[in-house]
Amino acid sequence: MRKLIKKTALLFSLSALSVAGFSQGMHFSQYYNAPLLLNPANAGLLPADDYRVGVNYRKQWASIPVPYNTTSVFADFQAMRNKNQTNWLGGGASFWNDKVGDGHLSLTKFEAVLAYHLQMGEYSMISVGASGGYAQRSVDFSRFTYGVQWDGQMFDRDIASGENGVSQTNYFDIGAGLNYAFFPNENVYIKIGGSVAHINQPKESFYGQDNSIGLRPTGNIDALFKLNDYVIVNPSVYFTTQKGAYELLYGTLFSLNVSPKEKNSTQLIVGAYHRWGDAVVGAIGLKYAQWKLMTSYDFTMSTLSQANKGRGAFEMGLVFEALYNSFSRDRRTYHCPRF
Numbered sequence: 630m631r632k633l634i635k636k637t638a639l640l641f642s643l644s645a646l647s648v649a650g651f652s653q654g655m656h657f658s659q660y661y662n663a664p665l666l667l668n669p670a671n672a673g674l675l676p677a678d679d680y681r682v683g684v685n686y687r688k689q690w691a692s693i694p695v696p697y698n699t700t701s702v703f704a705d706f707q708a709m710r711n712k713n714q715t716n717w718l719g720g721g722a723s724f725w726n727d728k729v730g731d732g733h734l735s736l737t738k739f740e741a742v743l744a745y746h747l748q749m750g751e752y753s754m755i756s757v758g759a760s761g762g763y764a765q766r767s768v769d770f771s772r773f774t775y776g777v778q779w780d781g782q783m784f785d786r787d788i789a790s791g792e793n794g795v796s797q798t799n800y801f802d803i804g805a806g807l808n809y810a811f812f813p814n815e816n817v818y819i820k821i822g823g824s825v826a827h828i829n830q831p832k833e834s835f836y837g838q839d840n841s842i843g844l845r846p847t848g849n850i851d852a853l854f855k856l857n858d859y860v861i862v863n864p865s866v867y868f869t870t871q872k873g874a875y876e877l878l879y880g881t882l883f884s885l886n887v888s889p890k891e892k893n894s895t896q897l898i899v900g901a902y903h904r905w906g907d908a909v910v911g912a913i914g915l916k917y918a919q920w921k922l923m924t925s926y927d928f929t930m931s932t933l934s935q936a937n938k939g940r941g942a943f944e945m946g947l948v949f950e951a952l953y954n955s956f957s958r959d960r961r962t963y964h965c966p967r968f
Contacts, residue, residue, distance in 0.1 A: 655699055655727050655736065656876065657685055658902065658910045658925050660849070660867045662946035665703050665723045665742050667849055667867070668806035668824040669758035672744040673707040673719020676818075676965035678919070678950040680706035689927075689942035697729045697942075705742065715963075719744035719758070732772045738764040738802070754963060756808040758824075766833055767797040800831035802842075812964035816855040823848050827871075843872035855966035859886045863900075877905040882912065886968045893918040894968040907931050908941045921948045 657663045663685050664671035675681060682704045689697035705721030721742040728735040744758030774784040806824030811817075826845040834840040847869040854862045866879040880902025888895040895917050902910040908930055914923035927941030 655701075655725055655738075656869070657687055657699070657701075657946070658878065658904070658927055658942065658944050659685065659912070659923055659946045660878065661851065661863075661865060661882075662921075662923055662948055663701060663703070665705060665721050665740070665760070666701065666725070667847065668808060668822045669742045669760040669804055670744050670756040670806040670808040670822060670824065671719075672705040672721035672742040672758055673717065674744070674746060674756055674808065674810075675705075675707060675950060676962055677967060679953045680704070681948060681950045683946065683948040685944070685946045687942055687944045690937050690940070697727065699725075699727045701725045715748035717746055719746060719756075730768075732768045732770060734766075734768045736764060736766050738762050740802070744806075748963060752811060752813050752964075754808075754810040754812075756810070758806045758808075760802075760804040760806075762802045762804075763799070764802055764831075765797060765799045766835075768835065770796060796835040798833055798835055800833055800842075801829070802826070802831055803828045810963075815964045816966055818853040818965045820851045821849075822851075845869060845871040853966040858889050858968065860884070861886075861966050861968070878902055878910070879905075880910065880912075884916070884968075889968065896968065898923065907933075914946075919949050919951045921950075922946070923948075 655666065657666070660667050662683060664674070664681075664683075683702070685699075685701040687697070687699040689699070701723060703721065703723035705719060708718045708720060710717040719742075721744075723740045723742070725738040725740070726735065740760050740762030742758060742760045744756055746754055746756045748754045771786075774786065804824060804826040805828060806822060808820055808822040810820045812819075824847045826847070827842045828844065830841040830844065832840060833842050847867070849865065849867050851865040852863065856862060861884040863882040863884065864880070865882075866877075868877050869875065880900060882898055882900035885897045885899070886894050887897050896915070898912070898914040898916060898921075900912045902912065904910065904927070908927040910925055910927050912923060912925040914921060916922075923946045925944045927944070929937055929939050929941040
């Protein structure tokens with residue numbers, strides 16, 4: 630009974646914090662499959678293709694009656710290459726939705742991104758980007774039950790609670806980012822990036838209070854090392870912080886070429902990550918031609934595992950990359966390890 634009370638209290642606390650703190654910031658363990666959320670300077674940063682379309686889905690804390698559900702759809706592309714094919718403009722757009730709780734506390738956001746990529750000689754590139762978005766936070770108070778609705782035997786939703794129905798708050802959001810990429814040869818690629826979200830620190834409140842969203846700086850280091858025609862190693866690290874909270878995630882993916890003699894190689898992707906103080910993330914996926922499908926699972930290792938039984942989050946990412954036409958194949962591209 631004592632364990633049950635502790636679990637119930639913990640889950641109740643998490644739900645209360647979600648409403649009081651306006652939910653968590655949107656994030657994915659597969660940050661490498663959410664390039665526009667990671668950094669607006671990633672828009673159009675594609676070594677071998679002209680455009681990219683992706684979908685992400687995350688279901689967090691499935692053992693809680695109403696878990697977090699996060700969905701995103703994004704697209705980015707290259708345009709306006711210079712005569713030498715070394716500098717170009719990147720553009721993109723994304724849609725995000727995050728929902729949790731009996732009251733459907735949700736965040737819906739539309740965002741447009743612009744970036745410019747400038748190659749510095751043969752072996753490096755600088756990218757700068759900016760984003761602008763419109764967000765809506767909402768909660769449906771009519772879906773909750775209140776003490777005044779208790780009739781002695783059950784909660785009767787037909788009894789007036791005195792609370793409002795759906796409450797909404799809207800705001801504009803601005804972000805910016807910078808990347809530096811180093812590619813000394815076809816077997817090595819290293820990218821260091823930094824971005825800041827909520828630069829304008831918009832106000833977010835259902836009650837007209839002066840509640841500003843804090844700045845959210847993010848840093849990322851990503852590397853690709855081609856060991857041979859069969860293995861590419863991809864270590865990376867991701868860090869973000871906001872108003873005292875932080876997330877540090879690091880790990881490695883291994884791309885294994887299982888069809889080296891075919892025109893469109895098939896790659897098996899496996900890897901593992903660690904979120905500091907929280908979870909171990911296992912990842913597995915498959916890449917064929919222009920398609921890449923990744924799945925991952927967060928195994929909770931913190932004290933929260935007593936309540937969610939280690940069931941952290943399931944995540945899936947699907948990305949498609951391609952060229953505009955056959956003429957694009959003849960363009961000059963920068964080095965990036967590939968099979």
